[in-house]
Amino acid sequence: MERILERYERNAYVEQQLVTNDAELQGCWSLEYPNLKSRIEVLEKNIRNFMGGDLEPLSLRELQYLEQQIDTSLKRLRNRKNQLTHESISDLQKRERALQDQNNMLAKKLKEKERTLTEQQNQMAQNSSPLMPTFPSLTIGGNIQVMMRGSVIDEPDENQTRQNMRSTVVPWWMHDHVNHS
Incomplete structure (x- = not known):
């Protein structure tokens, strides 16, 4: 209580x-x-x-005083405007430098990644070369030409066959087969 x-x-x-x-x-x-x-x-x-x-x-003195106040205020306004403009320019220049630095850094990273990618591709190409031997291509020009003309496939000329054999690369294991046919 x-x-x-x-x-x-x-x-x-x-x-x-x-x-x-x-x-x-x-x-x-x-x-x-x-x-x-x-x-x-x-x-x-x-x-x-x-x-x-x-x-x-207003008297003449009051008018002169008013004019002086207006001039002083105008000068202050111009000074403040110039100060703000210079500060803005300075900030923009700092921002420009920062963006330029960032751009340069990104360009370096891009070049480094491109270089790394190129090196990896070269290593892969070198590593894959021994595993997969390159075989000579087999081109049969005579038959392709006949089919492209759309005519019926006839026995090719003996001269034409010899020319095709000379210009066509034939693997060693097919060499006997081509000569016997």
């Missing part, structure tokens, strides 16, 4: 503090309001003057 009462007293005390703070804030705001209102009016008048309105009631 004591705990409940202690919690109640603490919460009641916190509420009293909040009410007291609200009253103090209300007093501060009521004092601040006129100052803030006059400040807003001055700023709105300056904005109208900067935009070119309400210039007739």
Whole structure:
């Protein structure tokens, strides 16, 4: 029960503090309001003057001061614009260098992979050569020519057969067979 009462007293005390703070804030705001209102009016008048309105009631000094403020603001804007442009150019140059480096690195990797692939293909070609001996090709030109002309296959001329035999490479094991036929 004591705990409940202690919690109640603490919460009641916190509420009293909040009410007291609200009253103090209300007093501060009521004092601040006129100052803030006059400040807003001055700023709105300056904005109208900067935009070119309400210039007739201004004196020569006020106009010169306004012109000086506009010039100063314009210089600041130009300086800031130039600074941002230079920063942007610098960032773009850094990005260009990084991309160029990345491009060079990728080109090196590509060349290395091409070189490795070429070496592997050469090794495979060298390794496969002893396993698979190359055989001379057997070409029979006379029969192909007759079939291409579309005519009936007749016995070829003896001169034509000899010419085909001279130009055609025949393996050694078929040599006797070709001579006997």
